[in-house]
Amino acid sequence: MPNVDIQTAIGSNVEQAGKGYRVRDLPSWLRIYGARSPKFAKAVADYQAAMGISVTGVLDCVTLKRLYLQPLQVIPQPLPATPSPLDNGRYFVEGHPYCRSENYERIWEPAPISPQQGVTPLRIGWIAWTSEMETDLWYLPRLAQDIDVRIFDVAHKEAQNSSAHVWTRGGERSEQSIADVLEQAAAWGADLYIFRWPFWLSGVARKAFESLFRNHKVIAWPSEQGPTLLQGIQGCHGFKHIAVNARVETAAYEKAFPESTIHYMPFGCLPLRDEDLVPDKRFGSDLVSDGRCHFACCAESERDAPLNKWSCLRAYGPLKADCIHMMLDPLLDLDINFWGSDEEDHGWPGYTAGRHKYRGHFACGDYPAVYSACKVYVGISWNWRHGGYGMKLARPLSCGIPVVWPRTFGMYMDGFVDGANVLASSSAFETRAIVERLLCDVEYRQKIGQAGREYALRELAWNRQFYRLMAEV
Numbered sequence: 520m521p522n523v524d525i526q527t528a529i530g531s532n533v534e535q536a537g538k539g540y541r542v543r544d545l546p547s548w549l550r551i552y553g554a555r556s557p558k559f560a561k562a563v564a565d566y567q568a569a570m571g572i573s574v575t576g577v578l579d580c581v582t583l584k585r586l587y588l589q590p591l592q593v594i595p596q597p598l599p600a601t602p603s604p605l606d607n608g609r610y611f612v613e614g615h616p617y618c619r620s621e622n623y624e625r626i627w628e629p630a631p632i633s634p635q636q637g638v639t640p641l642r643i644g645w646i647a648w649t650s651e652m653e654t655d656l657w658y659l660p661r662l663a664q665d666i667d668v669r670i671f672d673v674a675h676k677e678a679q680n681s682s683a684h685v686w687t688r689g690g691e692r693s694e695q696s697i698a699d700v701l702e703q704a705a706a707w708g709a710d711l712y713i714f715r716w717p718f719w720l721s722g723v724a725r726k727a728f729e730s731l732f733r734n735h736k737v738i739a740w741p742s743e744q745g746p747t748l749l750q751g752i753q754g755c756h757g758f759k760h761i762a763v764n765a766r767v768e769t770a771a772y773e774k775a776f777p778e779s780t781i782h783y784m785p786f787g788c789l790p791l792r793d794e795d796l797v798p799d800k801r802f803g804s805d806l807v808s809d810g811r812c813h814f815a816c817c818a819e820s821e822r823d824a825p826l827n828k829w830s831c832l833r834a835y836g837p838l839k840a841d842c843i844h845m846m847l848d849p850l851l852d853l854d855i856n857f858w859g860s861d862e863e864d865h866g867w868p869g870y871t872a873g874r875h876k877y878r879g880h881f882a883c884g885d886y887p888a889v890y891s892a893c894k895v896y897v898g899i900s901w902n903w904r905h906g907g908y909g910m911k912l913a914r915p916l917s918c919g920i921p922v923v924w925p926r927t928f929g930m931y932m933d934g935f936v937d938g939a940n941v942l943a944s945s946s947a948f949e950t951r952a953i954v955e956r957l958l959c960d961v962e963y964r965q966k967i968g969q970a971g972r973e974y975a976l977r978e979l980a981w982n983r984q985f986y987r988l989m990a991e992v
Contacts, residue, residue: 644709698727745902767906767929788917798892806855815869
């Protein structure tokens with residue numbers, strides 16, 4: 520621990536708020552040490568008494584029973600006036616790959632690939648309520664000539680979400696219009712059809728599915744996992760083949776669908792080549808994390824939200840907020856950037872302690888240019904205590920930078936080996952120690968990053984997974 524005078528450390532980080540004082544931005548090591556050391560907590564209390572002030576937010580380590588940190592009660596910091604390093608200021612790039620190029624800047628395109636003669640690509644029909652995840656599939660045929668993917672979107676094209684991490688809103692769409700999309704998909708004649716979490720398959724659409732796809736190879740892929748495992752299961756009725764995205768969920772699906780064959784297809788990545796990893800230095804930082812942090816929407820106050828209002832806390836529990844305390848709180852005094860949603864409830868501005876690290880949006884498909892410009896990716900997840908990872912693990916691995924991830928139930932079953940191809944953390948203290956070693960030891964950082972990339976391209980690349988599933992179905 521740094522040898523810092525306690526009076527200097529505390530006194531320079533309080534500002535007047537009414538009759539008392541509040542912590543503005545204590546150093547991360549100070550919060551960790553305070554959470555774990557009764558002697559340090561007593562020193563803070565003695566200092567407050569001597570100065571005649573009351574500092575809220577200093578952790579009471581006697582009552583703290585969890586290894587990760589509780590949130591400090593900090594004064595909200597204003598968002599930076601210029602939230603993006605982009606020169607022209609147009610940092611907000613809509614996530615849909617068909618976004619209007621005259622309004623938004625794109626920063627990444629895959630390098631040209633040499634045509635191969637005599638290659639008959641595997642045709643994949645991807646039918647889904649699309650989101651950020653589908654950006655990989657849109658680029659895939661440009662990186663793997665043995666794959667042809669066509670995306671059939673059953674959601675409203677005209678109701679695109681302005682968030683860079685979501686393509687479409689969850690508005691209603693008629694069963695008949697979904698049936699029309701299914702008819703178009705069946706007419707295309709794919710070698711394998713993948714229905715991503717087909718919760719929308721009911722009524723007229725269900726009858727169309729049963730009629731149109733009777734003689735096709737079809738598999739359901741429930742992309743809901745962890746705390747929403749049951750929602751994923753409910754969307755897979757009527758399928759003879761189902762692929763789970765975390766092996767710990769295999770038993771649950773085998774129990775729910777004893778007549779179906781259960782396969783395995785984790786969230787994948789693009790088969791990125793070295794020439795595709797051209798960093799955009801405007802996005803460079805030592806550490807990076809992105810997505811929707813879901814911090815404010817998991818606050819304790821959300822327990823009293825009206826029943827007719829959507830509540831992430833009721834739907835998923837507080838695990839993502841807990842994960843942020845464990846993975847991001849101890850890193851806020853370092854060079855770390857947050858990218859993604861700007862929503863106050865589900866996005867980064869709601870993460871009060873870290874909102875000054877929020878930088879804005881980048882287009883979903885531009886992550887190779889962003890991740891490769893950084894030294895370490897720090898992940899956050901809903902699923903770490905249940906099993907499952909979401910789309911944010913494979914992508915940075917494929918870019919060759921080390922990934923620090925919350926230690927996840929069953930991760931060894933999916934081939935993620937702590938200290939080999941990924942680095943797992945169970946506490947804020949461990950997160951800080953892992954990151955400090957990565958930043959100080961270049962050789963170690965490169966070793967972990969290269970091992971992670973090799974594993975991702977060998978086991979998680981979408982084209983390899985599609986060929987494996989084609990052979991199994």
